[in-house]
Amino acid sequence: MATWKNLQEHDLTRENLVALLNNEIPAIRIKGFATPEECAVFSKAAKSGNVKYYSVAKKIGYIGQAQYEYRWNPDKSEYFKAVVEARKDLNDVLSRSFDPVQRLIEKLRAVYPASVDVASEPELGEYYAGIIRLASQGVDMHVDYAPLNTLDYAISNIDSQLGWNFFAEDPGVGGLTTVHNAPWNPERKEGEIPQSYGLDRSLVEGAPNFTYAPTAGDVVIFNTRNPHEISAGAAGADPTKDRVSIGSFIGRMPDSSLVLWA
Template sequence: MTAASNQIKSTLWENKQEYPLTTETLKMLLEHRIPLIRLKEFATPEECEMLYAQSQLLNFNAYQDVSPKIEKVGITVFEYNSISKGDYFKEVERATKLRNSITAASFNPLERIMAKFRECGAKVRIASEPSYGSYYAGLIRKIEHGTQIHIDFAPLEQSGWEVCTITAQLSWTLYLKLSPNNHGKTCIYDRLWQPSDEQYKLDSYGYSDTVIADADAIAFQPYVGDVLLFNTTNFHYVEPMHGQRVAFTSMIGLLPNGEIIFWS
Protein backbone atom coordinates (compact mmCIF):
# COMPACT_ATOMS: atom_id res chain seq x y z
CA MET A 1 0.00 0.00 0.00
CA THR A 2 1.35 3.43 -0.93
CA ALA A 3 2.01 6.30 1.47
CA ALA A 4 -0.93 8.17 -0.07
CA SER A 5 -3.18 5.15 0.50
CA ASN A 6 -2.05 4.95 4.11
CA GLN A 7 -2.85 8.63 4.61
CA ILE A 8 -6.36 8.14 3.19
CA LYS A 9 -6.84 5.04 5.33
CA SER A 10 -5.71 6.83 8.49
CA THR A 11 -8.32 9.57 8.07
CA LEU A 12 -11.19 7.31 6.97
CA TRP A 13 -12.77 6.75 10.38
CA GLU A 14 -11.94 9.98 12.23
CA ASN A 15 -15.62 10.88 12.22
CA LYS A 16 -17.86 7.80 12.34
CA GLN A 17 -20.95 9.18 10.69
CA GLU A 18 -23.24 8.65 7.75
CA TYR A 19 -23.26 11.17 4.92
CA PRO A 20 -25.92 12.21 2.39
CA LEU A 21 -25.29 11.67 -1.33
CA THR A 22 -23.66 14.70 -2.97
CA THR A 23 -21.04 15.19 -5.68
CA GLU A 24 -18.39 15.59 -2.99
CA THR A 25 -19.42 12.69 -0.74
CA LEU A 26 -19.59 10.32 -3.72
CA LYS A 27 -16.01 11.26 -4.58
CA MET A 28 -14.99 10.84 -0.95
CA LEU A 29 -16.57 7.40 -0.70
CA LEU A 30 -14.83 6.23 -3.87
CA GLU A 31 -11.54 7.46 -2.37
CA HIS A 32 -12.11 5.68 1.00
CA ARG A 33 -12.30 9.00 2.85
CA ILE A 34 -15.72 8.37 4.41
CA PRO A 35 -17.25 5.04 5.42
CA LEU A 36 -20.89 5.34 4.45
CA ILE A 37 -23.56 7.23 2.50
CA ARG A 38 -27.25 6.88 3.42
CA LEU A 39 -30.08 8.08 1.18
CA LYS A 40 -32.92 8.41 3.66
CA GLU A 41 -36.45 7.70 2.39
CA PHE A 42 -35.16 6.82 -1.08
CA ALA A 43 -38.42 4.87 -1.53
CA THR A 44 -41.74 5.04 0.28
CA PRO A 45 -42.95 2.20 2.51
CA GLU A 46 -45.68 1.55 -0.07
CA GLU A 47 -43.17 1.27 -2.92
CA CYS A 48 -41.01 -1.12 -0.90
CA GLU A 49 -43.99 -3.26 0.02
CA MET A 50 -45.11 -3.46 -3.63
CA LEU A 51 -41.66 -4.51 -4.82
CA TYR A 52 -41.33 -6.99 -1.98
CA ALA A 53 -44.76 -8.48 -2.79
CA GLN A 54 -43.76 -8.92 -6.44
CA SER A 55 -40.56 -10.70 -5.42
CA GLN A 56 -42.51 -13.18 -3.32
CA LEU A 57 -44.21 -14.48 -6.48
CA LEU A 58 -40.81 -15.72 -7.69
CA ASN A 59 -38.37 -18.44 -6.75
CA PHE A 60 -35.32 -17.31 -4.82
CA ASN A 61 -32.17 -19.31 -5.58
CA ALA A 62 -29.26 -19.76 -3.19
CA TYR A 63 -25.70 -18.87 -4.18
CA GLN A 64 -23.65 -21.99 -4.87
CA ASP A 65 -20.74 -22.74 -2.50
CA VAL A 66 -21.62 -19.82 -0.20
CA SER A 67 -22.18 -20.33 3.50
CA PRO A 68 -24.20 -19.13 5.38
CA LYS A 69 -26.96 -19.36 2.78
CA ILE A 70 -27.75 -16.24 0.74
CA GLU A 71 -30.76 -16.27 -1.59
CA LYS A 72 -31.54 -14.01 -4.54
CA VAL A 73 -33.57 -13.35 -7.66
CA GLY A 74 -31.29 -12.44 -10.57
CA ILE A 75 -27.83 -13.48 -11.77
CA THR A 76 -24.33 -12.45 -10.70
CA VAL A 77 -20.89 -12.30 -12.27
CA PHE A 78 -19.61 -13.87 -9.03
CA GLU A 79 -21.49 -17.09 -9.80
CA TYR A 80 -20.58 -17.28 -13.47
CA ASN A 81 -16.92 -16.37 -13.09
CA SER A 82 -16.19 -20.06 -12.43
CA ILE A 83 -18.54 -21.19 -15.23
CA SER A 84 -18.10 -18.90 -18.24
CA LYS A 85 -18.69 -15.37 -19.43
CA GLY A 86 -20.72 -16.72 -22.34
CA ASP A 87 -23.14 -18.53 -20.03
CA TYR A 88 -23.62 -15.38 -17.95
CA PHE A 89 -24.57 -13.30 -20.98
CA LYS A 90 -26.90 -16.01 -22.26
CA GLU A 91 -28.87 -15.50 -19.05
CA VAL A 92 -28.85 -11.70 -19.07
CA GLU A 93 -31.89 -11.24 -21.33
CA ARG A 94 -34.06 -13.66 -19.34
CA ALA A 95 -32.99 -12.18 -16.00
CA THR A 96 -33.52 -8.61 -17.22
CA LYS A 97 -37.04 -9.38 -18.48
CA LEU A 98 -37.88 -10.91 -15.11
CA ARG A 99 -36.49 -7.89 -13.24
CA ASN A 100 -38.42 -5.53 -15.51
CA SER A 101 -41.66 -7.43 -14.92
CA ILE A 102 -41.19 -7.00 -11.17
CA THR A 103 -40.33 -3.31 -11.31
CA ALA A 104 -43.11 -2.54 -13.83
CA ALA A 105 -45.62 -3.73 -11.26
CA SER A 106 -44.06 -1.62 -8.49
CA PHE A 107 -41.19 0.82 -9.21
CA ASN A 108 -37.63 0.73 -10.58
CA PRO A 109 -34.96 1.33 -7.92
CA LEU A 110 -32.14 0.89 -10.43
CA GLU A 111 -33.35 3.74 -12.64
CA ARG A 112 -33.90 5.90 -9.56
CA ILE A 113 -30.41 5.40 -8.11
CA MET A 114 -28.79 6.03 -11.51
CA ALA A 115 -30.77 9.26 -11.75
CA LYS A 116 -29.50 10.28 -8.28
CA PHE A 117 -25.93 9.72 -9.47
CA ARG A 118 -26.55 11.82 -12.59
CA GLU A 119 -27.83 14.62 -10.34
CA CYS A 120 -24.36 14.51 -8.74
CA GLY A 121 -22.76 15.03 -12.14
CA ALA A 122 -21.74 11.40 -12.66
CA LYS A 123 -21.79 9.74 -16.08
CA VAL A 124 -23.44 6.38 -15.42
CA ARG A 125 -24.45 3.31 -17.41
CA ILE A 126 -24.91 -0.43 -17.12
CA ALA A 127 -21.61 -2.30 -17.59
CA SER A 128 -21.17 -3.89 -21.02
CA GLU A 129 -18.87 -6.19 -22.99
CA PRO A 130 -18.05 -5.43 -26.67
CA SER A 131 -18.76 -8.99 -27.81
CA TYR A 132 -21.74 -9.67 -25.54
CA GLY A 133 -23.67 -6.49 -24.70
CA SER A 134 -24.97 -5.20 -21.37
CA TYR A 135 -24.54 -6.90 -18.04
CA TYR A 136 -27.43 -7.69 -15.74
CA ALA A 137 -27.95 -5.31 -12.78
CA GLY A 138 -30.34 -5.46 -9.85
CA LEU A 139 -30.68 -8.37 -7.43
CA ILE A 140 -33.49 -8.91 -4.98
CA ARG A 141 -31.61 -10.63 -2.19
CA LYS A 142 -32.16 -12.22 1.21
CA ILE A 143 -29.24 -12.09 3.63
CA GLU A 144 -30.93 -13.44 6.73
CA HIS A 145 -28.30 -15.82 8.13
CA GLY A 146 -25.45 -13.32 8.00
CA THR A 147 -22.23 -13.50 5.97
CA GLN A 148 -18.58 -14.22 6.48
CA ILE A 149 -16.03 -11.41 6.56
CA HIS A 150 -15.33 -10.60 2.92
CA ILE A 151 -14.66 -7.97 0.28
CA ASP A 152 -16.13 -7.44 -3.20
CA PHE A 153 -13.62 -6.23 -5.78
CA ALA A 154 -13.99 -7.15 -9.44
CA PRO A 155 -10.31 -6.64 -10.43
CA LEU A 156 -9.48 -9.45 -7.98
CA GLU A 157 -12.42 -11.72 -8.75
CA GLN A 158 -13.44 -11.17 -12.41
CA SER A 159 -10.29 -11.15 -14.53
CA GLY A 160 -11.12 -10.73 -18.22
CA TRP A 161 -14.48 -8.98 -17.69
CA GLU A 162 -15.05 -5.23 -18.26
CA VAL A 163 -15.77 -4.85 -14.58
CA CYS A 164 -12.21 -5.96 -13.74
CA THR A 165 -10.93 -2.65 -15.19
CA ILE A 166 -12.56 -0.51 -12.48
CA THR A 167 -10.42 1.45 -10.03
CA ALA A 168 -12.92 1.58 -7.13
CA GLN A 169 -16.03 -0.41 -6.21
CA LEU A 170 -19.12 0.40 -4.18
CA SER A 171 -22.38 -1.36 -3.49
CA TRP A 172 -25.82 0.18 -3.04
CA THR A 173 -28.67 -1.52 -1.21
CA LEU A 174 -32.33 -0.55 -0.85
CA TYR A 175 -34.04 -2.32 2.04
CA LEU A 176 -37.51 -3.62 1.21
CA LYS A 177 -38.53 -5.81 4.17
CA LEU A 178 -36.99 -6.07 7.64
CA SER A 179 -38.16 -7.86 10.74
CA PRO A 180 -38.50 -5.34 13.60
CA ASN A 181 -35.70 -6.64 15.81
CA ASN A 182 -32.80 -4.26 15.01
CA HIS A 183 -30.61 -7.11 13.79
CA GLY A 184 -29.06 -7.56 10.35
CA LYS A 185 -26.56 -4.73 10.66
CA THR A 186 -23.66 -4.46 8.21
CA CYS A 187 -20.26 -3.98 9.84
CA ILE A 188 -17.54 -2.24 7.77
CA TYR A 189 -13.91 -2.28 8.87
CA ASP A 190 -11.23 0.36 8.48
CA ARG A 191 -9.20 -2.24 6.65
CA LEU A 192 -8.73 -2.21 2.87
CA TRP A 193 -8.03 -5.44 1.02
CA GLN A 194 -4.41 -5.99 -0.02
CA PRO A 195 -3.01 -8.80 -2.22
CA SER A 196 -1.23 -10.34 0.78
CA ASP A 197 -4.63 -10.90 2.41
CA GLU A 198 -5.30 -13.83 0.06
CA GLN A 199 -3.40 -16.04 2.49
CA TYR A 200 -6.37 -15.61 4.84
CA LYS A 201 -9.01 -16.71 2.30
CA LEU A 202 -11.14 -19.53 3.71
CA ASP A 203 -13.37 -20.60 0.81
CA SER A 204 -15.17 -19.12 -2.22
CA TYR A 205 -15.45 -15.68 -0.61
CA GLY A 206 -14.84 -15.58 3.14
CA TYR A 207 -11.71 -14.54 5.04
CA SER A 208 -10.33 -15.38 8.47
CA ASP A 209 -10.98 -12.72 11.09
CA THR A 210 -7.19 -12.36 11.32
CA VAL A 211 -7.46 -9.76 8.54
CA ILE A 212 -9.48 -7.37 10.71
CA ALA A 213 -7.57 -7.80 13.97
CA ASP A 214 -7.50 -4.46 15.83
CA ALA A 215 -9.21 -2.67 12.90
CA ASP A 216 -11.71 0.06 13.73
CA ALA A 217 -15.24 -0.48 12.45
CA ILE A 218 -18.66 1.07 11.92
CA ALA A 219 -21.96 -0.86 11.98
CA PHE A 220 -25.11 0.52 10.39
CA GLN A 221 -28.72 -0.40 10.96
CA PRO A 222 -30.83 -0.87 7.82
CA TYR A 223 -34.28 0.72 7.57
CA VAL A 224 -37.01 0.05 5.02
CA GLY A 225 -36.89 2.66 2.26
CA ASP A 226 -33.29 3.76 2.88
CA VAL A 227 -30.36 3.15 0.54
CA LEU A 228 -26.89 2.47 1.93
CA LEU A 229 -23.69 2.84 -0.11
CA PHE A 230 -20.22 1.79 1.03
CA ASN A 231 -16.87 0.88 -0.47
CA THR A 232 -16.73 -2.90 -0.85
CA THR A 233 -12.92 -3.14 -0.84
CA ASN A 234 -13.18 -2.56 2.89
CA PHE A 235 -13.64 -5.85 4.71
CA HIS A 236 -17.24 -6.18 5.86
CA TYR A 237 -19.90 -8.64 6.99
CA VAL A 238 -23.63 -8.80 7.69
CA GLU A 239 -24.83 -10.05 11.06
CA PRO A 240 -27.64 -12.66 11.21
CA MET A 241 -31.13 -11.20 11.02
CA HIS A 242 -33.24 -13.80 12.86
CA GLY A 243 -36.10 -12.82 10.57
CA GLN A 244 -36.66 -11.16 7.20
CA ARG A 245 -34.03 -9.02 5.48
CA VAL A 246 -34.95 -8.49 1.82
CA ALA A 247 -33.24 -5.87 -0.33
CA PHE A 248 -32.64 -4.64 -3.88
CA THR A 249 -28.94 -4.21 -4.68
CA SER A 250 -26.14 -4.08 -7.23
CA MET A 251 -22.46 -3.27 -7.58
CA ILE A 252 -21.06 0.09 -8.73
CA GLY A 253 -17.63 0.64 -10.27
CA LEU A 254 -15.51 3.62 -11.27
CA LEU A 255 -13.74 3.23 -14.63
CA PRO A 256 -10.38 4.92 -15.37
CA ASN A 257 -12.16 7.34 -17.73
CA GLY A 258 -14.42 8.54 -14.90
CA GLU A 259 -17.56 6.67 -15.98
CA ILE A 260 -19.54 4.84 -13.33
CA ILE A 261 -20.95 1.41 -14.20
CA PHE A 262 -23.59 -0.76 -12.52
CA TRP A 263 -23.78 -4.56 -12.61
CA SER A 264 -24.66 -7.65 -10.59
Protein backbone atom coordinates in the same frame (compact mmCIF):
# COMPACT_ATOMS: atom_id res chain seq x y z
CA MET B 1 -4.18 0.77 6.62
CA ALA B 2 -7.23 2.71 7.85
CA THR B 3 -8.34 5.45 5.45
CA TRP B 4 -11.60 6.85 6.86
CA LYS B 5 -11.66 10.42 8.15
CA ASN B 6 -14.66 9.73 10.43
CA LEU B 7 -17.13 6.99 11.39
CA GLN B 8 -20.36 8.65 10.22
CA GLU B 9 -22.99 8.15 7.55
CA HIS B 10 -23.15 10.97 5.01
CA ASP B 11 -25.76 12.35 2.63
CA LEU B 12 -25.47 11.86 -1.13
CA THR B 13 -23.55 14.81 -2.58
CA ARG B 14 -20.88 15.09 -5.26
CA GLU B 15 -18.16 15.57 -2.64
CA ASN B 16 -19.32 12.68 -0.49
CA LEU B 17 -19.65 10.31 -3.44
CA VAL B 18 -16.06 11.05 -4.50
CA ALA B 19 -14.91 10.63 -0.89
CA LEU B 20 -16.61 7.23 -0.73
CA LEU B 21 -15.01 6.17 -4.02
CA ASN B 22 -11.67 7.16 -2.48
CA ASN B 23 -12.56 5.20 0.69
CA GLU B 24 -12.34 8.31 2.88
CA ILE B 25 -15.76 7.87 4.56
CA PRO B 26 -17.61 4.69 5.62
CA ALA B 27 -21.03 5.10 4.03
CA ILE B 28 -23.66 7.24 2.32
CA ARG B 29 -27.33 6.88 3.19
CA ILE B 30 -30.17 8.12 1.01
CA LYS B 31 -33.06 8.45 3.44
CA GLY B 32 -36.60 8.09 2.15
CA PHE B 33 -35.48 6.63 -1.18
CA ALA B 34 -38.89 4.96 -1.42
CA THR B 35 -42.24 5.44 0.30
CA PRO B 36 -43.68 2.88 2.75
CA GLU B 37 -46.22 1.94 0.07
CA GLU B 38 -43.47 1.35 -2.51
CA CYS B 39 -41.52 -0.74 0.02
CA ALA B 40 -44.56 -2.91 0.73
CA VAL B 41 -45.34 -3.66 -2.92
CA PHE B 42 -41.68 -4.31 -3.74
CA SER B 43 -41.24 -6.71 -0.83
CA LYS B 44 -44.41 -8.59 -1.70
CA ALA B 45 -43.39 -8.88 -5.36
CA ALA B 46 -39.87 -10.05 -4.44
CA LYS B 47 -41.07 -12.77 -2.06
CA SER B 48 -43.36 -14.19 -4.73
CA GLY B 49 -40.70 -14.02 -7.45
CA ASN B 50 -38.33 -16.71 -8.77
CA VAL B 51 -36.15 -16.92 -5.65
CA LYS B 52 -33.04 -19.12 -5.81
CA TYR B 53 -30.46 -19.85 -3.09
CA TYR B 54 -26.67 -19.64 -2.89
CA SER B 55 -24.74 -22.77 -1.90
CA VAL B 56 -23.34 -21.31 1.33
CA ALA B 57 -23.97 -22.25 4.96
CA LYS B 58 -26.23 -19.31 5.71
CA LYS B 59 -29.39 -19.39 3.59
CA ILE B 60 -29.38 -16.45 1.17
CA GLY B 61 -32.25 -16.16 -1.28
CA TYR B 62 -31.80 -14.12 -4.45
CA ILE B 63 -33.37 -13.12 -7.73
CA GLY B 64 -31.03 -12.19 -10.56
CA GLN B 65 -27.54 -13.07 -11.71
CA ALA B 66 -24.10 -12.43 -10.19
CA GLN B 67 -21.17 -11.94 -12.57
CA TYR B 68 -18.94 -13.31 -9.82
CA GLU B 69 -20.36 -16.78 -10.46
CA TYR B 70 -18.80 -16.64 -13.94
CA ARG B 71 -15.39 -15.34 -12.83
CA TRP B 72 -13.58 -18.48 -14.03
CA ASN B 73 -15.54 -18.93 -17.25
CA PRO B 74 -13.29 -18.19 -20.28
CA ASP B 75 -16.36 -17.90 -22.52
CA LYS B 76 -17.87 -14.58 -21.44
CA SER B 77 -20.85 -15.12 -23.71
CA GLU B 78 -22.18 -17.70 -21.22
CA TYR B 79 -22.59 -14.98 -18.61
CA PHE B 80 -24.39 -12.66 -21.01
CA LYS B 81 -26.75 -15.47 -22.02
CA ALA B 82 -27.60 -15.91 -18.34
CA VAL B 83 -28.22 -12.16 -18.09
CA VAL B 84 -31.15 -12.44 -20.49
CA GLU B 85 -32.96 -14.94 -18.28
CA ALA B 86 -32.08 -13.09 -15.08
CA ARG B 87 -33.62 -9.90 -16.45
CA LYS B 88 -36.88 -11.72 -17.05
CA ASP B 89 -37.02 -12.71 -13.37
CA LEU B 90 -36.14 -9.17 -12.26
CA ASN B 91 -38.61 -7.53 -14.63
CA ASP B 92 -41.36 -9.76 -13.25
CA VAL B 93 -40.78 -8.19 -9.82
CA LEU B 94 -40.34 -4.64 -11.13
CA SER B 95 -43.52 -4.87 -13.21
CA ARG B 96 -45.42 -5.44 -9.97
CA SER B 97 -43.65 -2.71 -7.99
CA PHE B 98 -41.12 -0.10 -9.18
CA ASP B 99 -37.51 0.11 -10.47
CA PRO B 100 -35.02 0.99 -7.69
CA VAL B 101 -32.02 0.52 -10.02
CA GLN B 102 -33.09 3.23 -12.45
CA ARG B 103 -34.06 5.51 -9.58
CA LEU B 104 -30.60 5.08 -8.05
CA ILE B 105 -28.91 5.79 -11.39
CA GLU B 106 -30.86 9.04 -11.72
CA LYS B 107 -29.88 10.12 -8.21
CA LEU B 108 -26.20 9.44 -8.96
CA ARG B 109 -26.41 11.31 -12.27
CA ALA B 110 -27.81 14.32 -10.42
CA VAL B 111 -24.61 14.73 -8.37
CA TYR B 112 -21.78 13.05 -10.30
CA PRO B 113 -19.86 14.99 -12.99
CA ALA B 114 -19.25 12.04 -15.34
CA SER B 115 -21.59 9.50 -16.92
CA VAL B 116 -23.43 6.87 -14.86
CA ASP B 117 -24.90 3.79 -16.53
CA VAL B 118 -25.09 0.00 -16.47
CA ALA B 119 -21.75 -1.58 -17.38
CA SER B 120 -21.31 -3.08 -20.82
CA GLU B 121 -18.89 -5.52 -22.43
CA PRO B 122 -17.66 -4.84 -26.00
CA GLU B 123 -19.62 -6.90 -28.53
CA LEU B 124 -21.53 -8.75 -25.79
CA GLY B 125 -23.85 -6.13 -24.33
CA GLU B 126 -24.95 -4.91 -20.92
CA TYR B 127 -24.18 -6.58 -17.64
CA TYR B 128 -26.93 -7.53 -15.23
CA ALA B 129 -27.56 -4.94 -12.50
CA GLY B 130 -29.92 -5.33 -9.55
CA ILE B 131 -29.84 -8.50 -7.46
CA ILE B 132 -32.73 -8.94 -5.04
CA ARG B 133 -31.72 -10.67 -1.82
CA LEU B 134 -33.56 -12.18 1.14
CA ALA B 135 -30.84 -12.55 3.76
CA SER B 136 -32.34 -12.80 7.22
CA GLN B 137 -29.77 -15.44 8.28
CA GLY B 138 -26.83 -13.10 7.64
CA VAL B 139 -23.82 -13.14 5.31
CA ASP B 140 -20.25 -14.12 6.25
CA MET B 141 -17.36 -11.65 6.00
CA HIS B 142 -16.25 -11.09 2.43
CA VAL B 143 -15.02 -8.47 -0.01
CA ASP B 144 -16.02 -7.47 -3.54
CA TYR B 145 -13.44 -5.88 -5.83
CA ALA B 146 -13.55 -6.69 -9.55
CA PRO B 147 -9.83 -6.12 -10.36
CA LEU B 148 -9.08 -9.02 -7.97
CA ASN B 149 -12.34 -11.02 -8.15
CA THR B 150 -12.71 -11.09 -11.92
CA LEU B 151 -10.50 -12.00 -14.86
CA ASP B 152 -10.78 -10.69 -18.44
CA TYR B 153 -14.01 -8.68 -18.07
CA ALA B 154 -14.31 -4.93 -18.71
CA ILE B 155 -15.25 -4.30 -15.07
CA SER B 156 -11.77 -5.45 -14.01
CA ASN B 157 -10.53 -2.03 -15.22
CA ILE B 158 -12.20 -0.11 -12.39
CA ASP B 159 -10.11 1.57 -9.68
CA SER B 160 -12.82 1.75 -7.00
CA GLN B 161 -15.91 -0.31 -6.20
CA LEU B 162 -18.99 0.57 -4.18
CA GLY B 163 -22.03 -1.47 -3.29
CA TRP B 164 -25.51 -0.04 -2.82
CA ASN B 165 -28.63 -1.63 -1.38
CA PHE B 166 -32.19 -0.43 -1.23
CA PHE B 167 -34.01 -1.99 1.73
CA ALA B 168 -37.68 -2.68 1.12
CA GLU B 169 -38.21 -4.63 4.34
CA ASP B 170 -36.18 -5.03 7.52
CA PRO B 171 -36.54 -7.43 10.45
CA GLY B 172 -36.62 -4.61 12.98
CA VAL B 173 -33.82 -6.21 15.01
CA GLY B 174 -30.52 -7.57 13.67
CA GLY B 175 -29.64 -7.80 9.99
CA LEU B 176 -26.89 -5.23 10.54
CA THR B 177 -24.05 -4.69 8.10
CA THR B 178 -20.57 -4.12 9.55
CA VAL B 179 -17.86 -2.69 7.28
CA HIS B 180 -14.22 -2.94 8.35
CA ASN B 181 -11.80 -0.25 7.17
CA ALA B 182 -9.10 -2.69 6.10
CA PRO B 183 -8.95 -2.38 2.28
CA TRP B 184 -8.37 -5.81 0.74
CA ASN B 185 -4.95 -6.28 -0.82
CA PRO B 186 -4.28 -10.02 -0.94
CA GLU B 187 -1.19 -11.68 -2.29
CA ARG B 188 -1.79 -12.35 -5.96
CA LYS B 189 -0.59 -15.15 -8.20
CA GLU B 190 -0.78 -14.94 -11.97
CA GLY B 191 -4.01 -16.42 -13.30
CA GLU B 192 -5.51 -17.05 -9.87
CA ILE B 193 -8.42 -15.39 -8.05
CA PRO B 194 -7.87 -15.05 -4.30
CA GLN B 195 -10.48 -16.29 -1.83
CA SER B 196 -12.82 -13.44 -0.99
CA TYR B 197 -15.68 -15.07 0.98
CA GLY B 198 -15.53 -16.39 4.53
CA LEU B 199 -12.45 -14.33 5.29
CA ASP B 200 -10.32 -14.86 8.38
CA ARG B 201 -11.02 -12.32 11.13
CA SER B 202 -7.29 -11.65 11.49
CA LEU B 203 -7.58 -9.52 8.33
CA VAL B 204 -9.64 -6.90 10.18
CA GLU B 205 -8.06 -7.12 13.64
CA GLY B 206 -7.59 -3.63 15.04
CA ALA B 207 -9.25 -1.92 12.04
CA PRO B 208 -11.96 0.74 12.53
CA ASN B 209 -15.43 -0.53 11.69
CA PHE B 210 -18.83 0.93 10.95
CA THR B 211 -22.20 -0.77 11.42
CA TYR B 212 -25.44 0.31 9.81
CA ALA B 213 -29.05 -0.81 10.05
CA PRO B 214 -31.07 -1.86 6.97
CA THR B 215 -33.87 0.64 7.49
CA ALA B 216 -36.78 0.02 5.12
CA GLY B 217 -37.12 2.82 2.57
CA ASP B 218 -33.43 3.80 2.59
CA VAL B 219 -30.43 3.15 0.35
CA VAL B 220 -26.99 2.67 1.87
CA ILE B 221 -23.77 2.79 -0.21
CA PHE B 222 -20.31 1.72 0.97
CA ASN B 223 -16.89 0.78 -0.44
CA THR B 224 -16.89 -2.99 -0.98
CA ARG B 225 -13.11 -3.37 -1.05
CA ASN B 226 -13.43 -3.18 2.73
CA PRO B 227 -14.33 -6.55 4.32
CA HIS B 228 -17.99 -6.57 5.31
CA GLU B 229 -20.52 -8.92 6.89
CA ILE B 230 -24.21 -9.07 7.77
CA SER B 231 -25.55 -10.30 11.09
CA ALA B 232 -28.58 -12.57 11.29
CA GLY B 233 -31.95 -11.38 12.51
CA ALA B 234 -31.88 -11.25 16.31
CA ALA B 235 -34.28 -12.23 19.07
CA GLY B 236 -37.19 -9.84 19.03
CA ALA B 237 -37.23 -9.50 15.24
CA ASP B 238 -40.63 -9.51 13.56
CA PRO B 239 -41.09 -13.14 12.37
CA THR B 240 -43.30 -11.99 9.51
CA LYS B 241 -40.55 -9.84 7.99
CA ASP B 242 -37.32 -10.58 6.15
CA ARG B 243 -34.29 -8.52 5.15
CA VAL B 244 -35.42 -7.75 1.60
CA SER B 245 -33.10 -5.66 -0.54
CA ILE B 246 -32.00 -4.96 -4.09
CA GLY B 247 -28.62 -3.62 -5.07
CA SER B 248 -25.58 -3.79 -7.29
CA PHE B 249 -21.98 -2.66 -7.52
CA ILE B 250 -20.80 0.72 -8.77
CA GLY B 251 -17.33 0.91 -10.29
CA ARG B 252 -15.23 3.89 -11.37
CA MET B 253 -13.70 3.37 -14.81
CA PRO B 254 -10.44 4.95 -16.06
CA ASP B 255 -12.41 7.79 -17.71
CA SER B 256 -14.09 8.51 -14.32
CA SER B 257 -17.48 7.23 -15.51
CA LEU B 258 -19.46 5.08 -13.10
CA VAL B 259 -20.78 1.68 -14.21
CA LEU B 260 -23.22 -0.65 -12.46
CA TRP B 261 -23.31 -4.44 -12.41
CA ALA B 262 -24.24 -7.19 -9.99
